Amino acid sequence: MPRLAAAFVLALGLALPAAGAELAPDRAAALEHMVIQDCGSCHGLTMKGGLGSPLTADALAHAEPEGLALIILDGVPGTAMPPWRPLLTEDEALWIANYLKELE
Numbered sequence: 001m002p003r004l005a006a007a008f009v010l011a012l013g014l015a016l017p018a019a020g021a022e023l024a025p026d027r028a029a030a031l032e033h034m035v036i037q038d039c040g041s042c043h044g045l046t047m048k049g050g051l052g053s054p055l056t057a058d059a060l061a062h063a064e065p066e067g068l069a070l071i072i073l074d075g076v077p078g079t080a081m082p083p084w085r086p087l088l089t090e091d092e093a094l095w096i097a098n099y100l101k102e103l104e
């Protein structure tokens, strides 16, 4: 990697919060929109379930955010739950998992 690019990546790495921390407000708003539009098409607009299982805080009370993030990234093979890895980083999947665990 050219030195300049390496310095840039390093600076970016320092500027970005640690894994699992807050995302940029813009990105958080985009993810919130995605959860309602894309996830909601199967899980219900209020996440109370449809084709997909309910994703409310109640339904996910006993699930670890890290485990949910992996489901979001890799999907559930053999079901309609698709993998979202092409669209999300691991931090973003974890953000969504925590977001869902706080939904009423």
Ligand code: HEC
Residues within 6 Å of the ligand: 034, 035, 038, 039, 040, 041, 042, 043, 051, 052, 053, 054, 055, 059, 068, 071, 072, 076, 079, 080, 081, 082, 084, 096
């Ligand atoms: C095409 C339909 C579809 C879409 C779109 C979809 N899901 Fe799913 N999802 C499912 C189905 C079906 C299951 C249940 C799989 C099973 O039977 O275990 C599931 C399961 C899950 C689970 C596991 C729930 C549990 O109780 O273990 C999570 C978490 C989840 N989805 C999150 C999401 C998120 C977040 C999105 C959007 C980024 C999303 N899903 C979009 C169909 C979908």
